[in-house]
Amino acid sequence: MNFLKKNIFQILMVIAVALFTWYKILFRFPTGEGFFYFDPLNTLNLKEITVPFVLKNYGFLAKLIFTILIPIFKDNVHYYMYFQFLVMVGVYLTFYYVILKIFKDKILAVLSTIFFIADYVGSFTMMGQGDYQRFIQRVPNIIPTLLAFMFLVLYLRTKKTKFFNLSFFVYILSMLLSHYTTFLLPLFVLLPPFTWLIERKISFKKAIFIPIVFGVTTILLTRTDSLSRPSYSILSFATKTPRLVEMVLYQIPMTGFPIQFIQFMGTHSSMTVIDSYIRLLFATLIIVLICLYLGFLKIKDNRENLSIYLTLIASLFIVSFLLMYAYNIIPNPIINFGEDRIYFIHSIIFAIIWAMLVKAFFGLKNKKLYMKMAIVIGLMYLFQNIPVIWRGMNDIEIHSQIVGNYIKTIKGLSQEFNKNSVIVETPELITVSAFVERFYHISNTNFISFDNDWKLRLEKMGAKKNDVFIFELKPGSSEIINLTQDFRSGKKI
Numbered sequence: 001m002n003f004l005k006k007n008i009f010q011i012l013m014v015i016a017v018a019l020f021t022w023y024k025i026l027f028r029f030p031t032g033e034g035f036f037y038f039d040p041l042n043t044l045n046l047k048e049i050t051v052p053f054v055l056k057n058y059g060f061l062a063k064l065i066f067t068i069l070i071p072i073f074k075d076n077v078h079y080y081m082y083f084q085f086l087v088m089v090g091v092y093l094t095f096y097y098v099i100l101k102i103f104k105d106k107i108l109a110v111l112s113t114i115f116f117i118a119d120y121v122g123s124f125t126m127m128g129q130g131d132y133q134r135f136i137q138r139v140p141n142i143i144p145t146l147l148a149f150m151f152l153v154l155y156l157r158t159k160k161t162k163f164f165n166l167s168f169f170v171y172i173l174s175m176l177l178s179h180y181t182t183f184l185l186p187l188f189v190l191l192p193p194f195t196w197l198i199e200r201k202i203s204f205k206k207a208i209f210i211p212i213v214f215g216v217t218t219i220l221l222t223r224t225d226s227l228s229r230p231s232y233s234i235l236s237f238a239t240k241t242p243r244l245v246e247m248v249l250y251q252i253p254m255t256g257f258p259i260q261f262i263q264f265m266g267t268h269s270s271m272t273v274i275d276s277y278i279r280l281l282f283a284t285l286i287i288v289l290i291c292l293y294l295g296f297l298k299i300k301d302n303r304e305n306l307s308i309y310l311t312l313i314a315s316l317f318i319v320s321f322l323l324m325y326a327y328n329i330i331p332n333p334i335i336n337f338g339e340d341r342i343y344f345i346h347s348i349i350f351a352i353i354w355a356m357l358v359k360a361f362f363g364l365k366n367k368k369l370y371m372k373m374a375i376v377i378g379l380m381y382l383f384q385n386i387p388v389i390w391r392g393m394n395d396i397e398i399h400s401q402i403v404g405n406y407i408k409t410i411k412g413l414s415q416e417f418n419k420n421s422v423i424v425e426t427p428e429l430i431t432v433s434a435f436v437e438r439f440y441h442i443s444n445t446n447f448i449s450f451d452n453d454w455k456l457r458l459e460k461m462g463a464k465k466n467d468v469f470i471f472e473l474k475p476g477s478s479e480i481i482n483l484t485q486d487f488r489s490g491k492k493i
Contacts, residue, residue, distance in 0.1 A: 020386070028393075095351075108355045320346075417469075428473060
């Protein structure tokens with residue numbers, strides 16, 4: 001309560017920025033594979049949960065959340081979108097709290113949180129594209145992971161064992177909930193050695209022991225999950241992957257430099273688009289590295305901040321490599337230019353780094369100048385990123401409208417469905433089948449794609465005409481055409 005009173009203005013600011021940036025989410029529908037966790041096979045039987053079961057499920061938290069939400073929200077899709085936004089606000093407020101606890105600087109904490117909220121490159125796929133399954137798999141568990149890192153920092157500064165125990169316990173909890181936490185492991189592995197090297201606050205044994213504990217624990221918790229552990233060895237991947245160094249390095253400017261500038265310069269270059277982008281990525285990599293080095297010169301006298309700063313920078317490169325390894329270089333910055341889900345962790349790290357640099361350059365002596373520059377830079381960042389986020393959401397709005405219209409149509413006909421009902425639908429609507437199966441009790445084997453073979457499939461199923469429902473999408477629009485009566489009356493379709 002005391003924290004709330006002292007930070008009410010900052011908390012309201014974070015919520016306001018989040019709402020202004022992502023408010024369109026509240027009026028959208030999941031698209032693509034966004035209905036993945038509505039599939040009855042992807043929720044849990046709470047009575048059958050065991051430790052081995054949890055360890056084998058890389059997205060246990062996602063399944064648990066939907067197991068709880070579905071009986072409450074039922075087929076009210078907008079409630080799930082409200083829940084997504086609520087989780088996002090929870091992540092942002094946790095991020096603010098953690099940064100404030102670590103740096104004891106409200107300006108830095110707010111600015112860093114703004115950088116995180118409005119990061120187009122790292123956040124758009126997770127938050128705004130309609131891929132609900134990616135959001136629920138990767139974002140909620142960021143809350144315990146951030147808290148675990150905060151407790152580790154507090155332990156290294158105070159040497160109080162309770163903070164290490166809390167850090168380790170919360171980290172394990174985060175790992176059990178979602179193996180995506182693995183990508184933040186470098187923070188836990190690198191901070192103790194940097195703390196020993198720079199601050200000398202812990203012994204060399206602890207600087208080695210702590211990373212081993214977190215590293216070994218991570219390996220043990222993920223060893224039974226084939227989706228989190230690629231079948232090929234990390235050494236083989238590192239030595240046999242062409243252009244791997246470029247793929248790793250170019251993730252840094254892709255996430256740490258305004259992408260709009262790169263796009264503008266690339267599209268106005270006389271070279272081919274891909275070549276121009278790659279050359280610009282190299283140039284912007286140099287710029288980013290120079291900025292990071294200048295920041296080092298400014299921060300080096302503050303040993304506590306320097307150990308965190310170097311941990312964050314080193315983690316960027318390790319995370320970039322781990323992402324290439326985990327996703328088998330698909331996507332990568334050489335062939336996939338622009339925003340992507342793989343940059344979400346980068347957005348967290350860079351949000352802290354750039355806020356630290358703003359303080360290093362403007363806040364060490366003159367607090368008024370620091371405040372003014374933080375406001376100016378924060379506003380510039382928002383004006384740069386928010387329009388791009390809105391434009392991206394507008395570009396894909398039709399897909400949300402299609403899903404919304406389809407669900408509305410299905411709801412209107414749901415009283416006519418029975419256990420023998422068969423739905424023939426255009427391919428874009430197939431992704432909503434899990435939702436229809438869940439709430440309107442149609443078997444997953446009774447969905448047929450509306451293609452050249454749909455009549456043959458109906459014959460093989462032995463479906464009766466009165467049990468068949470046919471839906472087509474009007475070309476170039478979001479309108480759903482119900483062809484059911486035409487089919488039943490014998491009209492040619």
